[in-house]
Amino acid sequence: MKGTPLAEQMRIVLAGDRNSGKSSLMNNIFGREISIVAERPGTTTDPVTKSFELGALGAVAFSDTAGLDDDEHGIGELRRRRTEEVLQEGHVLLFVTPGDRPLSASEKALLEKARVRDRPLVVVYTFADRSPDLSKADALRGMPSVAVNNLSGSGVNDLRKLLLSVAEEIEPEISPVEGLVHEGDLVLLVTPIDLAAPRGRLILPQVETIRDLLDRDCGALVVKERELFSFYRALSVRPKVVICDSQVFSKVAADIPEDQPLTSFSILFGRKKGDLVTYIRGLRALSDVPPGARILVLESCSHHRQADDIGTVKIPRLFKQLVRMDAEFSFARDLPPEGELGKYFMVITCAGCMATRLKIVHRLNVLRRLGVHAINYGLFLAWANGLLPRALEPFPYEHSVFLEPAEDFRPCPGKRNGIQSVLADGA
Structure with a gap:
């Protein structure tokens, strides 16, 4: 592996209305054509993500997105939804806005969402060669900002420096074995x-x-x-x-x-990318799966599925053998719309090694809000093999949560290596 995986890079997302200069800015940051630029609105239809070495930060992933105000014949809604998904992964939001125009309704909505998410936001005023709109400057006063002229490239170096300073606010993901080992182990x-x-x-x-x-x-x-x-x-x-x-x-x-x-x-990666306590709580629901329950197996990457694929074959087979034979399984790589997602009783999710922690945590927050239980592949398989709580012993806090008393929690009927699985509520 020669480069830092995308999932481990700080993700900087460019967002703004159509023809706000996002794609031109992306090209200027990289010093070459990354995104297609044209006068026709809506040229960028799908997010474009590329890595860039940004000083002391090392490899950083920049994502160009479709316009917030895209309304083209119903397709615009799909594009906006995809943009929203990418925004969930972003550690830093570059709010790209023409400096010579007042804030649009879609820009105001983006700023409100950014405020709720409480992540670093940098305002990039494009079209810096034109007279600024004073109402916009007043509305965005106090936010980290830089003016960029995409025609000449002026201001791009200032933006890079600003991003380096903003990055100090970002809490990095834990590493796989953080807190588990010491030097010499x-x-x-x-x-x-x-x-x-x-x-x-x-x-x-x-x-x-x-x-x-x-x-x-x-x-x-x-x-x-x-x-x-x-x-x-x-x-x-x-x-x-x-x-x-x-x-x-x-x-x-x-x-x-x-x-x-x-x-x-x-x-390990369930802890690194998501939340083991949430998954432990999801385990308790295995004792209360209703007849015909809908179960969603959720992955985060594309891979060639083998005949005995873990997500589409092994986990459904074990679930039907140990929990409910009549459970109905579906498979996806992205969360379905919330109206559809709310119909599922449980989501069994992969480790998320190809996604940012922000993306996985967002998924878990959505599931929690909708009352849908969540379990990680690894915890489910540990349970199915009668290896809980043993597989959680390296994680003292999560292990203690698992051992909290439970009123009604059915253990896996299996017994492995002389260890009887006794599952406890993590709520």
């Missing part, structure tokens, strides 16, 4: 190599975990599940934790001592 990683694994590469969560361990001066021993038994017994140093692919939970648990701390990459 050995961590054993179990990484199956199957048909779904990219040829010549490891999957992203595995790569990021290895890099994080090396950055923390830890040792990382990487094995496949078939070699785990012999390698583990050859070790003279006990691993601080064993981290495995959730799909081999049962095999790994059987091959290591019962008191060896164990978790999965999916649970």
Whole structure:
């Protein structure tokens, strides 16, 4: 892996009305044509995202979006919805607005949403060669701002400097093993190599975990599940934790001592990208799934699905075997409209390794507001294999939440490695 993954880069989103100069600004920031520029309104129809090395910040992802006021024959609504999705991922909003015009209704609506989200916002006044509209300048007074002339490129360097200062306000995502290890620890990683694994590469969560361990001066021993038994017994140093692919939970648990701390990459990234407590609360709902419940399996990336795909095959099969045979499953890579989403009883979501934490947290907030339960792949598979609370033991707070008393919570009927799963309410 040569570059920082998009999901780990600070995301800067350009938003504004059609023909406000967003695409020209994007091109000026990069010093080359990234977005198509034309006098016809609505040239940018789908978000365009590119990475740029921004000084001390390193790789930063800029996203150009469709106009907020796009109303073209019904398609505009779809474009605005896609823009809204990208805005949810953004760490910084570049509000691109023509400096010579008063605020439009769509611009005012964007500013109100930005205020509620409480994320850094930078105002970019375009058409700086024209006389400024005083009412707009007065309305936006006090906000970090810069004036840019997209024809000459003046002001772009000032914008870059301003972004560097604004970035200090952004709280970075935690790293995969943050708080789990100390310098000198050995961590054993179990990484199956199957048909779904990219040829010549490891999957992203595995790569990021290895890099994080090396950055923390830890040792990382990487094995496949078939070699785990012999390698583990050859070790003279006990691993601080064993981290495995959730799909081999049962095999790994059987091959290591019962008191060896164990978790999965999916649970690591469920903590990094989302909220383990929310997923723990979702587990309790497994004891109360109604007949014919609709379950949505939600992924965050596109991948070639194999015959025994985890999201479309394995999880639905386990759910039907252990929870309700008559559950109805659907599959998506983005949240459906809220009117449709509210019809689901539960969402089982992937680890989110290809998405920003902001995007996953937004999804969870929407689900919480609609009363839809959420579970992470890794926690569901740990439950299905009878490995809870063991798989949460490396995370003291989440483990304690899991162990809080529950009035009525059905454990998984399975029993693995002598450990009976006793599920507790995380509410």
